[in-house]
Amino acid sequence: MPVHRPRTTTGRTRIGVAGILLAALSLLFTLPSAAHAAGKPARGSAYMGIGVAAHEGHGKKTSVSPLSVTQTEGVDVSSHQGNVAWSTLWNSGVRWAYTKATEGTYYTNPYFAQQYNGSYNVGMIRGAYHFATPNTTSGATQADYFVNHGGGWSKDGKTLPGTLDIEWNPYGAACYGKSQSGMVSWIRSFLNEYKYRTGRDAVIYTSTSWWTQCTGNYSGFASYDPLWVARYSFTAGTLPAGWSYYTMWQYTDSGPTVGDHDKFNGALDRVQALANG
Template sequence: MDTPYPKYRSMRTFTTLLLSLVLAATLLAFGAGPAQADPEVKANPEGIDVSHYQGAINWGAVRSAGIEFAWIKSTEGTSYKDPRFNTNYPAAHAAGVIRGAYHFARPGSSSGATQANYFASSGGAWSADNLTLPGALDLEAGCHGLSQTAMRNWILDFYNTYKSRTGRDVVIYTTRSWWTSCTGNWTGMGTRSPLWVAHWGVSSPAIPVGFPTWTAWQFTDNGRVNGISGAVDRNHFNGSRDRLLALANNT
């Protein structure tokens, strides 16, 4: 016997369709729509580091391109703050990029403690919000007139002050050659600080003496990423996203 609705062969089918339409209308009323794909998450997260040299950055596009972490220049010495830091730092956070600040060291101009305090007070501090990395100390550009012993003491002074201010071990950014020339292959930081090593154009980085392995590796200074118009430093993270989050959250 035909039903009053010939398109459907049973009242059960019609009822099911009606309930589906009601559910869809309810979801639309509350602003729900089709599921959106999460930004790309890789087994070994990809990162960048930036300063004002990169100009305006579209952090949403950066995150959508698969970039999961970034270090952003905050300070240099005791009187310079990167002019784009106050824009980049919150914008990266809002886009879901796990980010931290970095300080370009000027060991010849003032003590490690003085520069660590300036850094921590100018954006380099840390918060347990699932998106903030510990600050990084950028050690490069020669030995700044210091002996190897004086450089070791300067780094330790910075480290101790930063840890006292933030509760975190500062990340050391350097190269093997700088570490050899300026600290004399000092082994005193390898059990304290994560290593962010710079070594471009190789299949694996040379590790400074005293560090068991690298945590982040800056593998090029000429990378390309959607959301940034020119060249940018690119980095690998040595571990899974869970390990990246553990570094961010001090767990």
């Protein structure tokens, strides 16, 4: 009876395995370059308005049409701005600021402390925002990550409630592969957890076109969550369903000094009122 011996690993087989491993490593390290070549940013590099600009056009407007009520100038910043010269922005009339804190559950802004504390130290009313990636983890999980990494709130008169930045997906499918009802459920999960953790209703940052396409123009959050609308034009335009007015408006993604520039729909005392809850 013949004896069946186990196969031995030949030199050719070892070389083949090593070659496969080297090829896999090579592919791994070239993926970011391939993504950039395809026009997709690296994970974590998204900022407030990145998807809006890509889908709806970059904003070059640094002035707006006459408004019926006093508006207070603000900015939003991310790691793209690095260390921000907050005193320069203060001297230009900026009185409030939002800083990107987190994205998904895989990224924290390395400049967060300088940006978040720096705006506070020059006298601005400041807040933090979270760039949502609904296709990676649940809304509640991302809300916890946000609160745990700078997105909390305290009633000190100078801290605004956190903002959920929910917009066109810069990394892939516009609505992150979710149905309209699925997206509404994801947003609700985030908002409920944020309220549970902080006692405050989060601000929702979005554009009307994205909201219409990806939530079916859902109106159910308007009673509690302030709207921060993105539209790079001379007017804020039509708002998402349910909101009769915006609380904040990102009117340009090419601010004259640094970051994106925004209007708060009211005088400085209204910004303070939102901070105080």
